[in-house]
Amino acid sequence: xxxxxQFFLSHxxxxxxxxxxxxLAPVIGGLLMxxxxxxxxxxxxxxxxxxxxxxxxxxxxxxxxxxxxxxxxVIYAVCHLLFMMLTLVMLVTGQDLLLTLLVHTFAAxxxxxxxxxxxxxxxxxxxxxxxxQILAYEPVLILLVLGVRLLNGSFWGINVLQSDTxxxxxxxxxxxxxxxxxxxxxxxxxxxxxxxHHAHQEIVRGINLEYAGPYLALTEISHLYETAIxxxxxxxxxxxxxxxxxxLAVLVFFCLALVDNCFARLTxxxxxxxxxxxxxxxALANLICLWR
Amino acid sequence: MTKATxxxxxxxxxxxxxxxxxxxxxxxxLTPMYDAxxxxxxxxxxxxxxxxxxxxxxxxxxNARVLRNLYEQMPSPKVVVAMGVCPATGGxxxxxxxxxxxxxxxxxxxxxxPGCPPRPEAMLDGILEGAKILAGKRQNSVTVKPxxxxxIVRPAAPAxxxxxxAAAPAPVKEEAK
Numbered sequence: 001x002x003x004x005x006q007f008f009l010s011h012x013x014x015x016x017x018x019x020x021x022x023x024l025a026p027v028i029g030g031l032l033m034x035x036x037x038x039x040x041x042x043x044x045x046x047x048x049x050x051x052x053x054x055x056x057x058x059x060x061x062x063x064x065x066x067x068x069x070x071x072x073x074v075i076y077a078v079c080h081l082l083f084m085m086l087t088l089v090m091l092v093t094g095q096d097l098l099l100t101l102l103v104h105t106f107a108a109x110x111x112x113x114x115x116x117x118x119x120x121x122x123x124x125x126x127x128x129x130x131x132x133q134i135l136a137y138e139p140v141l142i143l144l145v146l147g148v149r150l151l152n153g154s155f156w157g158i159n160v161l162q163s164d165t166x167x168x169x170x171x172x173x174x175x176x177x178x179x180x181x182x183x184x185x186x187x188x189x190x191x192x193x194x195x196x197h198h199a200h201q202e203i204v205r206g207i208n209l210e211y212a213g214p215y216l217a218l219t220e221i222s223h224l225y226e227t228a229i230x231x232x233x234x235x236x237x238x239x240x241x242x243x244x245x246x247x248l249a250v251l252v253f254f255c256l257a258l259v260d261n262c263f264a265r266l267t268x269x270x271x272x273x274x275x276x277x278x279x280x281x282x283a284l285a286n287l288i289c290l291w292r
Numbered sequence: 293m294t295k296a297t298x299x300x301x302x303x304x305x306x307x308x309x310x311x312x313x314x315x316x317x318x319x320x321x322l323t324p325m326y327d328a329x330x331x332x333x334x335x336x337x338x339x340x341x342x343x344x345x346x347x348x349x350x351x352x353x354x355n356a357r358v359l360r361n362l363y364e365q366m367p368s369p370k371v372v373v374a375m376g377v378c379p380a381t382g383g384x385x386x387x388x389x390x391x392x393x394x395x396x397x398x399x400x401x402x403x404x405x406p407g408c409p410p411r412p413e414a415m416l417d418g419i420l421e422g423a424k425i426l427a428g429k430r431q432n433s434v435t436v437k438p439x440x441x442x443x444i445v446r447p448a449a450p451a452x453x454x455x456x457x458a459a460a461p462a463p464v465k466e467e468a469k
Contacts, residue, residue, distance in 0.1 A: 044324055
């Protein structure tokens with residue numbers, strides 16, 4: 001057990017840690033999204049928006065008139081954000097990973113319900129594609145949790161932090177599978193079937209289509225939380241060494257931006273086929289290696 | 293908030309029977325050469341997310357209703373930019389039997405960008421001018437106290453003109469019969 005772990009474990013206070021994480025996560029997520037937009041622009045030979053552009057967007061959306069189709073839509077947007085925050089809190093306090101996964105799925109389901117509750121066909125198509133995405137990436141995440149269980153003999157997240165060997169050492173293939181899952185969750189290009197900043201001609205904005213003003217800002221903030229959670233998981237794969245974790249995170253970030261710019265959007269059916277073939281096979285292979 | 297409003301104008305593009313010249317030039321603004329995104333401009337597909345509506349083409353009786361509908365779907369504060377000479381006056385189609393003669397007759401236009409088509413630089417300038425007007429509208433807007441806990445941001449009511457009020461006839465009370 002090294003100094004970083006000692007520091008983290010000795011300062012483990014559930015309420016204070018959760019509050020710090022809840023405040024810091026959107027800031028980090030926003031900076032990552034801004035950096036991503038900047039990097040994407042540079043890859044396309046453009047100057048790109050300022051680094052703080054995601055924050056400008058969100059502040060602007062909060063200053064606009066709120067138009068809703070009906071009131072349950074508001075509830076779904078708020079639920080999406082709250083469940084995402086709860087996921088973060090559970091991860092930070094080292095709760096049961098299976099339960100965390102379940103809560104994270106609730107967040108996605110809230111968004112789907114919000115998209116399904118309005119009558120726009122684009123929103124419906126986006127929601128159906130989101131369901132397909134959940135179907136595609138959820139088995140990989142469950143196998144990831146099972147891998148942690150096989151390794152540590154416990155489903156609790158806190159036991160991952162207490163172990164001396166980093167996860168990447170024993171679960172490299174599961175890490176590769178996780179990269180695909182992160183790409184789906186962040187809406188990166190071959191996988192951005194449900195909602196995309198760029199899909200003007202196909203399904204407009206998909207699942208977020210009928211949100212406007214502050215409620216669109218709520219879904220954007222949830223997206224920032226999602227980004228922060230994804231990169232937090234990447235860091236947790238090498239928890240014994242901060243520099244190692246950061247190197248992993250930078251590598252994943254760069255790979256995602258590169259893939260986003262190299263590939264066109266593919267069909268939802270392809271997404272399910274791909275996720276059930278490649279990442280799931282990688283995850284299963286890793287599980288077989290871990291079996292004792 | 294006002295500063296952020298000026299820095300992130302999202303644009304929805306409405307084609308009211310344009311010849312597509314302005315549309316192609318407008319899309320050229322998004323290319324690496326002109327890069328509208330460096331000003332935070334995003335070309336967004338739905339009026340519900342947009343701040344600025346860019347109208348191209350000569351508005352006619354057929355699509356005036358659509359234009360009005362799209363304008364009303366945008367949340368306040370909002371700005372309309374008339375791109376090209378057609379939405380300003382009707383352009384070379386002004387003599388057409390069905391042409392209304394300008395987007396101004398359907399929706400309140402804030403910025404006119406003349407040209408057939410305008411240069412991409414002029415288009416970008418028009419959108420940024422629209423963003424400034426947008427920020428001004430946000431600053432002058434009043435927040436109505438929410439009735440159902442949903443915030444409503446409306447443009448401020450025009451200042452009461454005492455001369456006009458004096459000239460107008462006093463309201464006549466209806467006598468109960």
